Amino acid sequence: MTYTQIALVAAVLAVLIDIYVLRIAITKKRIFWASYSIIIFFQLITNGILTGAGIVEYSGAKIIGSDTPISSRPPFIGDGRIAYAPVEDLIFGFALVVLTLSMWIWLGKRGVQREPLAGPPRFKPSWKRNR
Amino acid sequence: MGKFSYIAVLVGCLLGSGWLEIVLRTRVYRRTLRLALSIIPVLVILTIWDIYAISQGHWKFDPRYVTGIIAVVNVPIEEILFFIVIPICAVLTLEGVRSTKPKWLVGDEK
Numbered sequence: 001m002t003y004t005q006i007a008l009v010a011a012v013l014a015v016l017i018d019i020y021v022l023r024i025a026i027t028k029k030r031i032f033w034a035s036y037s038i039i040i041f042f043q044l045i046t047n048g049i050l051t052g053a054g055i056v057e058y059s060g061a062k063i064i065g066s067d068t069p070i071s072s073r074p075p076f077i078g079d080g081r082i083a084y085a086p087v088e089d090l091i092f093g094f095a096l097v098v099l100t101l102s103m104w105i106w107l108g109k110r111g112v113q114r115e116p117l118a119g120p121p122r123f124k125p126s127w128k129r130n131r
Numbered sequence: 132m133g134k135f136s137y138i139a140v141l142v143g144c145l146l147g148s149g150w151l152e153i154v155l156r157t158r159v160y161r162r163t164l165r166l167a168l169s170i171i172p173v174l175v176i177l178t179i180w181d182i183y184a185i186s187q188g189h190w191k192f193d194p195r196y197v198t199g200i201i202a203v204v205n206v207p208i209e210e211i212l213f214f215i216v217i218p219i220c221a222v223l224t225l226e227g228v229r230s231t232k233p234k235w236l237v238g239d240e241k
Contacts, residue, residue: 003189006180024238031235035225042220046144055137055196062189093217096173100218101225103169108239113165116158119230123154 003062007088010095018102024109026102036097043093044083052076052084063088136196137209141216148220157226159219170218177214181206 001009019025026032050056052073060067064087065080074084082090108114132139151157159166184190185205192207200208229235 003184006184010176010180026237029235029237031225031228031232031237034232034235035221035228038224038228039221042144042147046140046217049140050137053136053196054193055140056190056192058190059188062184062187096177096214096217097221099176100169100173100221103172104165104222104225105237105239107165107168112168113162114239114241116161117229117233118157118159118226119155119233121155121230 003058003086003088003092004064007091007095011091011098014095014098014102018098022102022106024102024105026105027098032101035101036094039097040090040093043090044085047085047089047093048083050085051081051089058086132196134196134198137192137207138198138212141209141212144216144220148223151223151227151230155227155230157223157230159223159226166219166222169222170215173218174211174214178203178206178211181210181214 015027018027051058051068054068054073057068058065063080065074068074074081076084080087152160182204192209197207197209202208202211225237229237
C-alpha cells in the first residue's frame with residue numbers, strides 16, 4: 001500500500017473507532033474542531049520544518065506528489081504538498097488526533113483521572129476582567 | 132543542530148504546548164496515567180505503521196539530522212518520541228480550549 005492509501009484508511013478507521021467502539025463521537029463536537037484548528041496550524045509549522053529542512057524525505061512512488069528533491073527543498077505548496085509536507089501527513093495527523101483525543105475522553109468518562117478538571121485560566125483576558 | 136535537529140523540533144513542540152499546563156491549568160501532565168493510557172494505543176499502531184513504511188521506503192531520515200539510534204526494528208528513536216510528544220500536544224490543546232470554554236461539552240462530564 002502507498003502512504004496515501006494507508007493514511008486514508010487510518011483516518012476512516014479513527015473516526016469509526018471514535019464513533020462505534022469508544023462511542024465518544026468526538027468528531028461531532030464543537031470543542032474538537034476548535035482544538036483541531038489550533039493543532040493543524042502548529043502541525044503545518046512542525047511538519048514544515050521536518051520536511052522543508054529535509055529531516056524526513058518522502059518517496060514519490062508512495063505519495064501523491066513527487067520525491068523529496070535531493071539538494072533542494074520540495075515546493076512550499078503544490079505537487080501534493082502543503083507547507084513542504086505531503087498532504088498525506090495532514091490525513092495521518094487527523095487520524096492521530098482523533099484517536100488520541102477520543103481515547104482521552106473515553107478514559108475520563110470511565111473514571112480514569114477524570115479530575116482534576118482543566119481550568120480556570122490563571123490569567124483572564126483583559127476584556128473579561130471585572131465582570 | 133546537526134544530529135539533534137529532529138529532537139530539537141520535538142523539544143520545541145513540548146515547550147510550545149507546555150505553558151498551557153501552567154497558564155491555562157490544563158492539568159494534563161498531572162493526569163499522567165490517563166495521558167499514558169491515551170497515548171499507548173496510538174504509539175503501538177503508529178510504530179507498526181512506521182516499521183512497514185520505512186521498510187517499503189515510503190519515507191526515510193537524513194542521517195545528518197537524526198541521532199542514529201534505532202528504537203525498534205528500523206524506527207529511529209525520534210519517531211517514537213514524535214508518537215508520544217504530538218499526542219501530548221493534542222491533549223494539551225483540547226484541555227486548553229476546555230479551560231477557557233468549560234461549557235463546550237465533550238462527553239466525560241458528570
